[in-house]
Amino acid sequence: MHATSASDGGSPVEWSRLPDAVRARLADVAATALGGMPATEVPVPLRRLARFTPAKRAKLGGPALLAELTGSTAFRAAVVAWWDENRPGELVTGADDPLTAAAAAVLAGDEAAAQAVAAAAHRGDVVELRAERDAALSRVDKLSVELERLRGELGEAREQARSAGDQRDAEYQQLRRRVSEQGAKLRAALDGRAAADRVVEELRASSAAELAAARAEVERERGRAEQERRRADRAAAEVAAARQAAREARQADEVRLGLLVDTLGGAVAGLRRELALGGGGPRPGDLVTGAGAAAGGGAVDGLAALDALLAVPTVHLVVDGYNVSKTGYPELTLADQRTRLVGQLAALAARTGVEVTVVFDGAGVVAAPVRGSRGVRVLFSDPGVIADDVIRSLVAAEPHGRPVLVATSDAAVVRSVQRRGAYTVPSTAILTRLVRG
Structure with missing residues (x-):
């Protein structure tokens, strides 16, 4: 749409082609x-914009204002009149600002409006070019500063990389030296262990030879003593008068034999201490795992008799696990029964110092522990073997003369272990002792 800038037919100005x-x-x-x-x-159309500030009106209502200026001569005249009345001398064609001069010429319908618009456009282009040039120069300066900064950072990064490489090489050499030193120490330790193993084997061999010689000497002395006894018996039978002399001779021989036996006993005890026999080595019960079977014992009824037997040195307490636990706490699961019983037996072992072995049936037990904790040996019978047979094997494995106490209420087990010389105590009695402490 075209509109003239003068109400009386001045040079036309195309509003749609006006510079922005x-x-x-x-x-x-x-x-x-x-x-x-x-x-x-x-x-x-512009009344809704009247409530806004001038800046907001120009920003939000710019298209509406321009449309009204383009199409309404009265609105253009009202705008010019307001400026002449309220801000005279600002909106004139001779204003210093080319844009203001062009706007005044267009609104007033000046014949030179087209030239004023062209001058404003030219001035705007020059200003825009200068602004673009200044902006470009500013960007160049910023980029130069940024380039120098990046060059500095690159130099620092290169220096740090060189320093890190040198440090890494130093650490690598240090690690190589440490590895070499540790390897030498490891080789020395292995050589020392091999030498110690050889010394131990030599000591074992020599100790075995000495023990064999001592046993042979004991057997020879026993043979001599037997010969002397038979000789004395024959002398007593032949001559009644020589009976007293033979008796004295036999007494002298017995004295010598006693001294010899004491000497041999001292030697054997010394060898036992030297070889650490009976200390940390396996007990006979450790050699029984799940199966096997070796003359009379008796029943222990009261707590006083039980305490007296537990006070005997080297006594071995064998517990029929489920027989005792199901008697004492049948409401628990089997796993909880085992845990409580082993804990109570550990406390008993700590108080009395007795060797304690508890045996459970192994059926259905997954990943069962081989040994208990705190001085209690825990055994599970092998597949196809019941705990009763393991208990009989434990009793048979003990040397003749060692006191063994079996805690169970199983009559068959009680009869079999008593025949082998073991003592028995009912499950209720051992539970009473475990509870009272």
Whole structure:
């Protein structure tokens, strides 16, 4: 759409082809004047903009203001009149600002409006080019500074990389030295262990030879003693008069034999201490795992008799696990029964110092522990073997003369272990002792 800038037919100015800068200045001029016009003079399409500030009116209502300026000669005249009345001398064709001069010429319908618009556009282009040049120079300066900064950072990074490489090489050499030293120490330790193993084997061999010689000497002395006894018996049978002399001779021989036996006993005890026999080595019960079977014992009824037997040195307490646990706490699961019983037996072992072995049936037990904790040996019978047979094997494995006490209420087990010389105590009695402490 075309509109002339003069109401009486001046040179036409095409509003649609006005430069953006001139259009923006026209919108600013109209927005400023719109706020001061009487409400009756404000065009209907622009009344909603009158409530805004001038800057907001120009920003949000720019297209509406330009459309009203383009199509309404009365609105253009009202805008020019407001500026002449309220801010005289600012909106004139001779203004120093080319944009303001162009806007005044267009609104006033000046014949030189086209030239003013062209001058404003040219001035705007020059200003824009200068701004672009200044912006480009500013960007060049910023990029130069950034380039110098990046060069500095690159130099620092290279220096840090060289320093890190040198440090890494030093650490690598240090680690190589440490590995070499540790390897030498390891080789020395292995050589020392091999030498110690050889010494131990030599000591074992020599000790075995000495023990064999001592046993042979004992057997020879026993043979001599037997010969002397038979000789004395024959002398007593032949001559009654020599009976007293033979008796004295036999007494002398017995004295010598006693001294010899004491000497051999001392030697054997010394060998036992030297070889650490009976200390940390396996007990006979450790050699029975799940199966096997070796003359009379008796029943222990009261707590006093039980305490007296537990006070005997080297006594071995064998417990029929489930027989005792199911008697004492049948409401628990089997796993909880085992845990409680082993804990109570551990406390008993700590108080009395007795060797304790508890045997459970192994059926259905997954990953069962081989040994208990805190001085209690825990055994599970092998598949197809019941715990009763393991208990009989434990009793048979003990040397003749060692006191063995079996805690069970199983009559068959009681009879069999008593025949082998073991003592028995009912499950209720051992539970009473475990509870009372």
